[in-house]
Amino acid sequence: MDNSKNTDKKGISEIQKKRKSPMEPSKLVQALCKGDKTALGRAITLIESNHSKHTAEANEVVSLCLKKQPKSIRIGITGVPGVGKSTFIETFGQLLTSQGNKVAVLTVDPTSSQSKGSILGDKTRMETLAKDPNAFIRPSPSGLSLGGVTRKTRESIILCEAAGFSVILIETVGVGQNETTVHGMVDFFLLLKLAGAGDELQGIKRGIMEMADSIVINKADGNNIANAKIAKNEFENALKLYPPKENGWRPKVLYCSATENTGVEKVWSTISEYIKEAKETGFFENRRKQQNKNWLYDTIEQRLKSDFYTHTQVKSKIDEFLRQIAAKEISPFLAADKLIAVFKSRS
């Protein structure tokens, strides 16, 4: 067969052009802004890339998307594995899309970068929502530390918003530093709980309760409804011990059944009430501004750290300093000063 027509010089360059075009930041952003989910997926892949050749393109994509500044609500959802996060998001997400919202679901799950595998991603999740044309689901980027995942997720939020997604759900597992990280990127933080499970089992850390704008007791169905009501009282009493939030908001305790779709609407109306109030008082804007500031400082910190530890001279000298510290030949402080001097002199 004669393929010459397809493989002549011009032909190849046409094909290459076609292949390359989705990676061109302006075109990608153009398509993405029209709500093209494939383009959005590609743009996120670009920002997730660790190849330095993609960095400039990725930065351009984010910058172009930032100019759009559409209105959105960012909601963080956390809870221990098994509490029903994905089931809740499946039901909640469908409620939101049925009311005309476009919903993006992002996950912060740095475990996916460890050999243990992902806590969130191992099972088939949110199957119905995934098929909804007004929903977009993107799992946590793999192969990254929490710092890396955090940055990529923050950038993905901006991309999703430019693509017209008006509600961004950011799901995280209730372990480690994840919640604090997610709390720092959302307008509303929702903690899912179970009735009747002890604090230990639920991995309650004081800090998480403090961060929550609402505690939702899930699986309030069947024989569990009575328990959910008791748990609601208990959480309400526990929350009384905390001072009100900066904006005067008293976190609400609710219960729902994600599988039976009861109480889920109340969760949305509570969030809407919160957002309305926060916008009226200016708290919403101020908090986003504060978060932007934090994003800047965090990014600088992460970048400097990673540049430092990947610096060839530093890498080659660090083991020797560690040996000297162990042998008490040098203090860790002086060793740090010396390593920083090495970094500064060569960077």
Ligand code: GDP
């Ligand atoms: P995740 O690990 O937090 O994402 O939890 P999943 O959404 O995977 O749910 C864990 C298990 O709890 C699954 O077997 C779900 O079917 C079940 N589940 C989730 N929500 C509810 C609920 O509202 N009621 C009941 N009875 N079971 C639920």
